[in-house]
Amino acid sequence: xxxxxxxxxxxxxxxxxxxxxxxxxxxxxxxxxxxxxxxxxxxxxxxxxxxxxxxxxxxxxxxxxxxxxxxxxxxxxxxxxxxxxxxxxxxxxxxxxxxxxxxxxxxxxxxxxxxxxxxxxxxxxxxxxxxxxxxxxxxxxxxxxxxxxxxxxxxxxxxxxxxxxxxxxxxxxxxxxxxxxxxxxxxxxxxxxxxxxxxxxxxxxxxxxxxxxxxxxxxxxxxxxxxxxxxxxxxxxxxxxxxxxxxxxxxxxxxxxxxxxxxxxxxxxxxxxxxxxxxxxxxxxxxxxxxxxxxxxxxxxxxxxxxxxxxxxxxxxxxxxxxxxxxxxxxxxxxxxxxxxxxxxxxxxxxxxxxxxxxxxxxxxxxxxxxxxxxxxxxxxxxxxxxxxxxxxxxxxxxxxxxxxxxxxxxxxxxxxxxxxxxxxxxxxxxxxxxxxxxxxxxxxxxxxxxxxxxxxxxxxxxxxxxxxxxxxxxxxxxxxxxxxxxxxxxxxx
Amino acid sequence: xxxxxxxxxxxxxxxxxxxxxxxxxxxxxxxxxxxxxxxxxxxxxxxxxxxxxxxxxxxxxxxxxxxxxxxxxxxxxxxxxxxxxxxxxxxxxxxxxxxxxxxxxxxxxxxxxxxxxxxxxxxxxxxxxxxxxxxxxxxxxxxxxxxxxxxxxxxxxxxxxxxxxxxxxxxxxxxxxxxxxxxxxxxxxxxxxxxxxxxxxxxxxxxxxxxxxxxxxxxxxxxxxxxxxxxxxxxxxxxxxxxxxxxxxxxxxxxxxxxxxxxxxxxxxxxxxxxxxxxxxxxxxxxxxxxxxxxxxxxxxxxxxxxxxxxxxxxxxxxxxxxxxxxxxxxxxxxxxxxxxxxxxxxxxxxxxxxxxxxxxxxxxxxxxxxxxxxxxxxxxxxxxxxxxxxxxxxxxxxxxxxxxxxxxxxxxxxxxxxxxxxxxxxxxxxxxxxxxxxxxxxxxxxxxxxxxxxxxxxxxxxxxxxxxxxxxxxxxxxxxxxxxxxxxxxxxx
Numbered sequence: 001x002x003x004x005x006x007x008x009x010x011x012x013x014x015x016x017x018x019x020x021x022x023x024x025x026x027x028x029x030x031x032x033x034x035x036x037x038x039x040x041x042x043x044x045x046x047x048x049x050x051x052x053x054x055x056x057x058x059x060x061x062x063x064x065x066x067x068x069x070x071x072x073x074x075x076x077x078x079x080x081x082x083x084x085x086x087x088x089x090x091x092x093x094x095x096x097x098x099x100x101x102x103x104x105x106x107x108x109x110x111x112x113x114x115x116x117x118x119x120x121x122x123x124x125x126x127x128x129x130x131x132x133x134x135x136x137x138x139x140x141x142x143x144x145x146x147x148x149x150x151x152x153x154x155x156x157x158x159x160x161x162x163x164x165x166x167x168x169x170x171x172x173x174x175x176x177x178x179x180x181x182x183x184x185x186x187x188x189x190x191x192x193x194x195x196x197x198x199x200x201x202x203x204x205x206x207x208x209x210x211x212x213x214x215x216x217x218x219x220x221x222x223x224x225x226x227x228x229x230x231x232x233x234x235x236x237x238x239x240x241x242x243x244x245x246x247x248x249x250x251x252x253x254x255x256x257x258x259x260x261x262x263x264x265x266x267x268x269x270x271x272x273x274x275x276x277x278x279x280x281x282x283x284x285x286x287x288x289x290x291x292x293x294x295x296x297x298x299x300x301x302x303x304x305x306x307x308x309x310x311x312x313x314x315x316x317x318x319x320x321x322x323x324x325x326x327x328x329x330x331x332x333x334x335x336x337x338x339x340x341x342x343x344x345x346x347x348x349x350x351x352x353x354x355x356x357x358x359x360x361x362x363x364x365x366x367x368x369x370x371x372x373x374x375x376x377x378x379x380x381x382x383x384x385x386x387x388x389x390x391x392x393x394x395x396x397x398x399x400x401x402x403x404x405x406x407x408x409x410x411x412x413x414x415x416x417x418x419x420x421x422x423x424x425x426x427x428x429x430x431x432x433x434x435x436x437x438x439x440x441x442x443x444x445x446x447x448x449x450x451x452x453x454x455x456x457x458x459x460x461x462x463x464x465x466x467x468x469x470x471x472x473x474x475x476x477x478x479x480x481x482x483x484x485x486x487x488x489x490x491x492x493x494x
Numbered sequence: 495x496x497x498x499x500x501x502x503x504x505x506x507x508x509x510x511x512x513x514x515x516x517x518x519x520x521x522x523x524x525x526x527x528x529x530x531x532x533x534x535x536x537x538x539x540x541x542x543x544x545x546x547x548x549x550x551x552x553x554x555x556x557x558x559x560x561x562x563x564x565x566x567x568x569x570x571x572x573x574x575x576x577x578x579x580x581x582x583x584x585x586x587x588x589x590x591x592x593x594x595x596x597x598x599x600x601x602x603x604x605x606x607x608x609x610x611x612x613x614x615x616x617x618x619x620x621x622x623x624x625x626x627x628x629x630x631x632x633x634x635x636x637x638x639x640x641x642x643x644x645x646x647x648x649x650x651x652x653x654x655x656x657x658x659x660x661x662x663x664x665x666x667x668x669x670x671x672x673x674x675x676x677x678x679x680x681x682x683x684x685x686x687x688x689x690x691x692x693x694x695x696x697x698x699x700x701x702x703x704x705x706x707x708x709x710x711x712x713x714x715x716x717x718x719x720x721x722x723x724x725x726x727x728x729x730x731x732x733x734x735x736x737x738x739x740x741x742x743x744x745x746x747x748x749x750x751x752x753x754x755x756x757x758x759x760x761x762x763x764x765x766x767x768x769x770x771x772x773x774x775x776x777x778x779x780x781x782x783x784x785x786x787x788x789x790x791x792x793x794x795x796x797x798x799x800x801x802x803x804x805x806x807x808x809x810x811x812x813x814x815x816x817x818x819x820x821x822x823x824x825x826x827x828x829x830x831x832x833x834x835x836x837x838x839x840x841x842x843x844x845x846x847x848x849x850x851x852x853x854x855x856x857x858x859x860x861x862x863x864x865x866x867x868x869x870x871x872x873x874x875x876x877x878x879x880x881x882x883x884x885x886x887x888x889x890x891x892x893x894x895x896x897x898x899x900x901x902x903x904x905x906x907x908x909x910x911x912x913x914x915x916x917x918x919x920x921x922x923x924x925x926x927x928x929x930x931x932x933x934x935x936x937x938x939x940x941x942x943x944x945x946x947x948x949x950x951x952x953x954x955x956x957x958x959x960x961x962x963x964x965x966x967x968x969x970x971x972x973x974x975x976x977x978x979x980x981x982x983x984x985x986x987x988x
Contacts, residue, residue: 054817054818054819057817057818057819058817058818060818061813061814061818062810062813062814065806065810066809066810066813066818066823067806067809067823067824067825067856068825069823070822071818071819071822073818073819078572078573078574078848079572079573079574080572080573080574102818104818104819312559312561315560315561316556316559316560319555319556319560320555320556323548323551323552324548324551324552324554324555324560324565324567324596324598325548325551325565325567325598328564328565329560329561329563330561331561331562336830336831336832337830337831337832338830338831338832338833339832354572362561
C-alpha cells in the first residue's frame, strides 16, 4: 500500500504559502459550519512516522480553531483503561456532534506493535483489525465522518533523520529509541502494517497513506483531504449507507413460530421448595461473585423482558447476595441530550465497569432492536445494522474476559394483565402502571417478532440468550440465579 | 463526639422485624418520589467500623431499589484519580438529580488515616477538613441533600470481633490487618477523628455518629434517618440557605471606580516590535510548557473578557507554541441537560486534565458571577455564594500543584463597536456578530460592576486576576504569553 507514498512529492515554499492562505480560511469556515451540523468528524492520525504524526496534529491545531477540537493522544493506557476492552478508550475519546475529534495513534497502531513484538499472533492481529473495522463502521453508520491518515516515512528518509537527530540535541526529544527500533524492524513493520491497513481499509473509512518526506507537501495533502471531505459532507448531507450494510431479515418460519415458542411457561416452583433453592443459589452466586472480584473478572448482565415480567425482582435477588461494591445496576431509559450527540452505543460503553465489578443493565443496548424498532425511533437500516454492532460489542467484552449474560423474561399476555391489575392495587407507588404499559401490550405481536429475530441474530456461542419462563416469579428468579452462577463458574474455570 | 455511640442501644428481633417492614416500604416510596424531584441525595457512609460500613451499604442496597442507587467505593485512588485534586473523584461520583448516591469511605477518612500515619500534619488535616466542609456546602447550596454517617465501634467490641474472626475463617476476609491497626492506634484514631468530625460538622451537613455494636439497632437508626430527611425534603422543598452563607456585597467605592479603571487601555505594541517579542515569548512559553509536562504540572488557564476582546486570538498564540498533546482547550457555553442535573461546578471539575496537561478554558466558571449574575440566570444568593466556592475550587487546584492563571481581556466600548463592525465585514464566517452581542453591550455598566466585584473577591495571592489591556490586540497577546510564562516559571521553581 505504500508505493505511492515513496515517490518524493514536493511543494515549493511559495506554492505552500499560497495554498496555506486559502486552506486555512476554508478550514475555519468549514469548522464553523460543522458546529451547527448534525454529525461529528473523527480524524485518525497514525503511521510509522511517529514524529510526523505529532507534527500533523500540531498543524491541525494551528490551522483550525483549537477550541472545537477534541484531541486524544493514545500512548500507554492508564489503569482505568487497561481494565476495559481495548476500544473503550477510543469510544471515550469520541467527539460529540459538531466537533472534530483527533485521535493520535488510533486503535490500529497498538495491534501492529504487539504483532511486531510477538505479543500477538496473526490470528490476534486479524481479530483486532476486525474489531477496528466494525468500530469504524458503527461510527460511520451513525453519521460520523471518519478520516484516517497513515503517515509513512520511507526507510532512507528515516535513516537520515536519526542521523540528524544524533547531531542536533534539540531534536533528540522528538526522535527516540522507539524510532530506532522501527528502523531496525522496518521491513517486518511494513509487512504487518500493510496487512492491518488492508484489513481496515473500507469504503466508508478508507486509509489515506501520506508520504512524509516533505512536510509542506504532507501538510497540504492532509488539509486538503480533511477540507474536501468536510465540505462535501456539509454540502451533501449524509451519504446513503453502503449497500449490504446491515443484515437481511431472517425469513419468518413457515409455521410462524420462533425461539419464544420454545419457552415452557407452565414452569413453576412451589414456595417451600423456592425458599431453600433460593438460599442455596444465592449462597453459590455470592461465593462465585466474590471469586470473580478476586480474579478481576467483570461479568456484564443484561435484563430484557416484557413489562411486569419481574426484571427488577430478579435483579434484587442477585444483588442481595453480594456486597454492594461488587456490582452496579444501570437502568436504561431514553438517552440524554448529551448521549444523543454520540454514536448510539457510546452510552453503553461509558458504563462498562472496572475490573472485578459486575455491571447489571436493567434494559440494555437491545432496546435498539426492541422498542426503537417497534416504535420506529430507529429506522430499519439502523436497527438491522445493530445486530452486527451488538455482536461485536459483546465479542469485545467476552475477549476481555467479561462473561456476557443476557436474559429475556418471558410471560404470556394474560399473566401480564393480571400483574398490571395487581400493581394498580398495591400501596407501593413505585409499581405504578402507566398508559404506556397498556399501549405496549397492544403491540404484543410486533414485540414477539422483534424478540424472535433478536434472539436468532444475537444468540452466539460466547454470549447466548437465556429465555426464562417468568409466568411464575419464583421459578424465574431461581433460573436467573442459577444461570448467572453457571456462567461465572465457566468463566472462572477458564 | 462518640459518647452517645457507646451506650449499647439494642433492638429485639421482633422489634426489628416490625420496624423493617414499614421502613422498607416507606424507603421505596420515598425513593420513587425522589426520581421526579429536582434534587439528589448523597449518603456518606464512613467511620472507624470498616466492616460495619460495608454492611450498611449492602443493607441500603437491599432495602432500596438498587437500580436508582449510584454507589462509589473509595479505596486506593486509580492513577487517573491521583493526577487530580483529591476531591475530584468525589465530584466524579456524585449522583444526578433524582438519584441517591452512596459514598463508601468519603473524603474525610483518607485525611484521618494520613494524619494517623504521619503523612499529614495538623495543619494539613485542618486544610483538608476545610475543603470537605466547603465541598459539602457547595453541594447543599445547590440543593443536594447530604447525609453523613460515622459508624463507630467501641474499643471492647472491636477487640471481641477480631478474636471471633481469628476462630472463624469465613470472617477473615471481612476483618483484616487494617482493623488490627485500628485497634492498636484506637486512642489516637478517636482523637483525630473527633477533630475532623467537629471541623466538618455543619448545620447543612451534620454528622450522625452511629454505634455499631448491635447491627439491628444500627440498621434501623440509619434507615430512619435517611427516610426522615428524605421525606421532610420531599414534603417541604428546599430549605432556605443557611443565614450568613454567601458573602455580603462589596460596598461600591465612593468614587465609583474599581479594578478595571486601573487598566491603562492606551498600552500598545507596534507591529515590528510585536513580531520579535511574540516569537521570543512563544519560544519561552513552549520551553516552559514542555518542562511542566515533564514534571507533571497541569496549569489551568481561564480566559474571560468582553465580547470581541480577543480571547480566541490570545489562546491561539499560546497553543501554537506547544505540541497539541500538551493542552486541551475547553470552550464553555450553556450547560447541557446532563450537566444541569449536577451541582454547578461539576461541569468544570469533569474537565480537569491529567498530570502535565494544560487546561485552557475559553470562558469559565466565572460565568456564574458574570453572565449568570447580569442576566439573572442565577439568583443573588447563588452567585454571591459562588465567590467562595470558586476560591475553594482554585485553592484545591493550586494545592495540587496546578497554577491557576486567569485573564480578563479589557477594552473600551468604542473599540468593541469598531471590532463588531469589522467582523461584520470580514469573509470569515466564524466571526459572525449576533444580536446578542449588541444586547450585551447595552449591559456594559452592569458587567463592569460584576467584573470589579469578581476581581475584588476572587483575586487571591495564589491565583490572582490578570487584567490585560486589549484595545491593542498585539499588546494583549504578548501580555498573556508573558504572564503565563511567568506563572509557569514560578510553578517550576517551587
